[in-house]
Amino acid sequence: MSYVRSFGASRVPVGEVSKPLLGGKGAGLATMSRLGLPVPPGFTITTDASGYFMLNDGAWPSGLKEEVAAAVSSLEAASGKTFGDVNDPLLVSVRSGAAVSMPGMMDTVLNLGLNRDTAAALAKASGDPRFAWDSYRRFVQMYGDIVLGIHYTQFARAEEAFVDGRTVEDLDAAELQELSRNLEKVVADAGRAFPADPHEQLHHAIDAVFSSYNSHRARYYRKTNNIPDDAGTAVNIQAMVFGNHGQSSGTGVAFTRNPKNGAPGLFGEWLRNAQGEDVVAGTRTPNRIGSDGSGATLEEVMPEQHAELVRVSALLEEHFTDMQDIEFTIESGTLYLLQTRTGKRSASAAVRIAVDLANAGSIDIDTALGRIQPEELELVMRPVINPDAKRKVIAKGLDASPGAACGRVVFHSSDVQEYFERDEPTVLVRLDTSPEDIQGMTVAQGVLTSRGGQTSHAAVVARGMGKPCVVGCTEIQVDYGRQLFYAGDTVVRKGDWITIDGGTGDVMEGKVEMLAPDTEQGAMTELLEWADKKARLEVRANADNGADATRARELGAVGIGLCRTEHMFFQPDALRAMRRMILAEDPHARQRALTDILPVQRAMFIEIFEAMADLPVTIRLLDPPLHEFLPSREDDIAEVAQDLGVRTDALRNRIEQLEEANPMLGHRGVRVGITSPEVYRMQVRAIFEAACEVSKRGIVVLPEVMIPLVALPAELERTREEATEVAEAVLVEFDVRLKYTIGTMIEIPRAALLAEQVAKHADFFSFGTNDLTQLTYGFSRDDMNKFFPDYQRLGLLPDSPLSVFDIEGVGQLVKLGTEGGKRGNPRLKVGICGEHGGDPTGVRFFHKTGLDYVSCSPYRVPVARLAAAHAALGI
């Protein structure tokens, strides 16, 4: 068994390129060699060796030592240099390279092979003694720290004493040589010997790389990123090349396409006469790669090398069939490639690159679809924080609705309006939000609340609006009275600027630079068309009004899966009538109030039906308990009483009467439909009057009436009969024929358990996974923030089941419900309209479970469409 694979020399036999065996970096180097690209020669010690090392207390597997020695010999032959040679010494870099990248987690040693003698040789050979002694100084320090385990502060102290107020940059070659002796002494004083023999240096450096894989931080990183511990790391030993070898040298980083927007063409930066470190350190400002007329670009300075880089990039992209991130160095006019890897990119770029590559025939459509994570699509449509922007994060909450927003802090919806009229953007900051805040939320750039979870009012509404939102930010204390909030030591007052990032939960001081969303979303549209062809699940949207329905349709929804009617009752006129109905003392007054609500609802249904011509619209009848329509604050009560012309006492009594210990489990949904059938009758009439009116204009209307909160088959049977009666009556009145269906939400565990019986009275099921999850867990979304943060901290529950669908638990009920439902009614259509309709984990499960459609917020429709394709493709 061989633990060593050489690369970069033409004589090297080309072996199998296995990323698990060679690590990411090693595999890249091997591939480039294979493609005949200019790679400084070297060799890779495979991950197997580090596995042996870890299992055997730091011992090397037998034969490794000999293989390394042989590989070094080959390397010497390939490079024409020799370890320890006092004329032209071989110097190498020793770098770790795990199969899965663990950035910054593991160690690197550069310039290995230097000692006093070879440093002097380097000085002579390079004609740059300062460079040589500076390299040696760096090497002593790096090796002492990483290989010998001497804390870097000890070197820093010695350096400080030596420079005595100057900086290392101020030192000349002789001084650097002297400094290196002092640093050697730090090593000696620590009781460690600094090996002069490059072979010995190499052996220990390899040990150090192996060990770094087991460092605390590396183990922690693997744990949090779900990387198995036994994957191991490879070690790459490579001849050093120097970009700081004069004016015909340089170093840089290039992407084969623009990583911010995916535009084709080489994109990157370089520095003339510099080493990689200089680019990273930021002491000099790098120049662009492609010509920009500045005279400093690679294209302008070294047109030949630039042309070679362009050629090489194209080859690499073609080989890897994806955009590459390439490190290169030019030493005395010769281009070397040091690394190639798949480049990180923005969501917009990812989409464009995948689509461009597919259209160019370099990947197939399934691969293009697989390249994009569904969640990324939401980011394509939102502004995001510029990754390079400076920021001061003052608090962190829950990432409720992605995208970044920047604006002046306001605490009340009315203030949002006021700023809006002055054309000033705002971020609405609240303890939590309620239906009264919807106006303000619509106009604000973003929303921040200190309370509530992923399905709090603020979160749900903001997602529905596609508005950036951070909720449950317990680190801030909101003081409405004084119109400010505290975040640690920071006080933020009304009118101050903040920036929030709804994709991370960050709350930042001031204005932070953002990247605007890509307004030309042609690539996304194309990608999603491909997705739709692959998907089996249909994607609908949750929308409560014509505007949302229109937006949903634009984003590709093929129907409305959930139109909540309660917001319609909150229209000022309707709300007043609704309150009159609740307070009515006799059936006539009750009926009169309902008659006043009907036209408001009908008008809203008309809007929606128009927007969704030819597509189905599922309308949920009234769901919340009646007390939600009555005021709760003492002064509101007085005001409402006056407005309605009733005694405050009477109103207060009725409110008390309707009070519930556990409103979530209370008198709502179909329970109201059973005890006050006239409410549902009014709603069904409004739906069908609207449907008839729109239908008469030649627009195809497909209403689906949905009864919420069913726990007993008999509840559905009864309300279905009543709804059918009203619907048929309206159709006769209008002399219209149209197809409609009646179904139910499955959101109570019992309905899922008794799905077979329930389905006998249903044309469709729509899983309401919000309530279903709450009841399955016995959690209330309004209260779970009292204990959930502890659960998360202790690792008991990494994600809220209200955000990430709980396949293990709630999934069982969805499965039982779907199977039972189809047994009870083979023609049953089954969908899901809870928050999880746009959660890719959920979508995959719903596909597998045999659902027919998912429904989610309009802005999640693209996410769900792609997730549905992924599910169908088994990605």
Add this chain to the structure above:
Amino acid sequence: MSYVRSFGASRVPVGEVSKPLLGGKGAGLATMSRLGLPVPPGFTITTDASGYFMLNDGAWPSGLKEEVAAAVSSLEAASGKTFGDVNDPLLVSVRSGAAVSMPGMMDTVLNLGLNRDTAAALAKASGDPRFAWDSYRRFVQMYGDIVLGIHYTQFARAEEAFVDGRTVEDLDAAELQELSRNLEKVVADAGRAFPADPHEQLHHAIDAVFSSYNSHRARYYRKTNNIPDDAGTAVNIQAMVFGNHGQSSGTGVAFTRNPKNGAPGLFGEWLRNAQGEDVVAGTRTPNRIGSDGSGATLEEVMPEQHAELVRVSALLEEHFTDMQDIEFTIESGTLYLLQTRTGKRSASAAVRIAVDLANAGSIDIDTALGRIQPEELELVMRPVINPDAKRKVIAKGLDASPGAACGRVVFHSSDVQEYFERDEPTVLVRLDTSPEDIQGMTVAQGVLTSRGGQTSHAAVVARGMGKPCVVGCTEIQVDYGRQLFYAGDTVVRKGDWITIDGGTGDVMEGKVEMLAPDTEQGAMTELLEWADKKARLEVRANADNGADATRARELGAVGIGLCRTEHMFFQPDALRAMRRMILAEDPHARQRALTDILPVQRAMFIEIFEAMADLPVTIRLLDPPLHEFLPSREDDIAEVAQDLGVRTDALRNRIEQLEEANPMLGHRGVRVGITSPEVYRMQVRAIFEAACEVSKRGIVVLPEVMIPLVALPAELERTREEATEVAEAVLVEFDVRLKYTIGTMIEIPRAALLAEQVAKHADFFSFGTNDLTQLTYGFSRDDMNKFFPDYQRLGLLPDSPLSVFDIEGVGQLVKLGTEGGKRGNPRLKVGICGEHGGDPTGVRFFHKTGLDYVSCSPYRVPVARLAAAHAALGI
């Protein structure tokens, strides 16, 4: 096919006695004939005939007419009398008799065969013209009403006009004869012919009986009692015998044993020279059957006939192997039996009779166990309303805890105490109860609340105490301020007497006579010992203190299945410390407060462990949310703040902080155990310190620690580890070894769904079916009264699933949970400790599902023991 079966004549062939075919009455008559007992001859038209009649618009099946004619001839032969004979006419009764008794629902015609001529003959033959003409008058009226369908008020008007201020009883024979002519005229005026021909009379009377089976009230009765419509009714035609045929005649009703307490020996009443009607009408006071020295008993007046009745009774009881209810008539010294049926009896009597019959070898033990409905056993231990007592029901609520209670109305616990000290019984009347009312509930005779359901605080606590209780009595309006309640027009003030029946939900004005419970419960004890031998399910009790545990053990519980610890926190000292803990601002203050609670809990555990020596005791760690321990009323807050030495503001803030939108789904149970682990640690320490102390005294202690409200396997894993750590530490400190187990409540749907994983961390499961039912239905017991009455009225949900276990829905979760649990841990013990542990429907299901035990209120233990035997016997 023959539709007619004769009886009562020795020459009649004995056919099969089939109750569905002959009806109850007919089967009794046939059986008595078969046994050679003195039954007036007659014949039964089988239920088949009425079936044909109903399906064929009132036509008789072919052959029936001829069969009836033949049977009448036989009857004439057997009785020696002839229809229409002017010397000694045959008179018959025509009675319906369905297979399942429908008391008062169907019609009877007596004295059929009378007309002007035969009445005159009867006058002569009987030597009692008044009797004869009175019989004729009654017959015209009865026949006119029932057979001819003339409203009885028309006869009443004619009668009124005739008597002219007198009563019918004042009329002599001639006047009665004249009256009968007037009544004949009523028939003629109604356009109907009164048939003189007895054969014709009979034909129409049979038609009338057939038709009465289809009357509105009979159909309604069948519907509400689940009797199939096609069962049909038999018709019994029987020669009349007359108990009013002079001093050697009489009539009566006898039970073969005492129906009130089951004591052996004939028990009943009779009237000399009277007809059955007279006994029913109550115009004369009947005398006893057995000698009581009054000289009026049957034994004293007619010793021979009495001896015959005793002999016959014994025969009938032996034949039917159960206590019989017999109707008899003595005509001129000859005893005739008119009916025998299984006698109704009190619960106590039922138990005693079943046990006595089994001990006498007349039935086997399985049959004896099957004769008693489990629910009856609870009544054996409680006072009940005397069925004969007069009462005025002023309202009806839910039957929350059986037994009757009578006392003065009080509205506050403190008043209960005051009356108690004056030795005055009370009924505590509240809107609803809270833990503060427990003291008062303990002392009051019974509890009545206007709110709440079967598992409201009042209901649960009262059942636990074995105290009569009516809850959810929405028909009363309680006014605490004025210390009174309204029930319709009635105003009941503090100090007024009321009686409540917790077995029916009735609320009655004043003192209603009650039957004391049978204090000598030897028969029940014997029956339950038999039951235990048959049952597989063990029965434990829910008990929170030593006294309840002792009572539970007396009632046969073989362990405590649920010891709730929250009541222990409500002990005054503990409550104060608990509040200090909740308000503590640092961990030390928190720990100090917990240290003060520990000894209170330990003392209570010691009591329980002592009471349950050798038996397992399952102790549930703290379940309710912390806010339940803080005051809610504004003046209580001020008082508590002062008591604890904190600022009222600070206390109010903390209360607000702990407030929850849906406390049932809130921060409680294991969630508190996770976020405040010190609370559970203190409780586990108290349990094991108590266990060690008791164990050191040589008493075997078997503690089982139960973690409530688990939804995630990880919750149990973590709390189990902590509990084990504390338990082991205490055992080491005390140097005691004892067996203990740690398990969990399964009361969250997800825990049932993930039972396999949960069971890996559990020694036992105990289904908490209260919460499990609420979550499965999405109902809250505190709120469901807002819609449940409508659901009941509309027939959507006949019983609250909180009272009667929901096998269809919740049962699926119990099954999944049990199966999954035993897969995850084959040695898992599985029980149930919700309210349904004592519900026989539930018990049958839990047996079938393979549970190991049920646990219920101490007073339900006998019920559950018998139900467990029934389940095992498949009864």
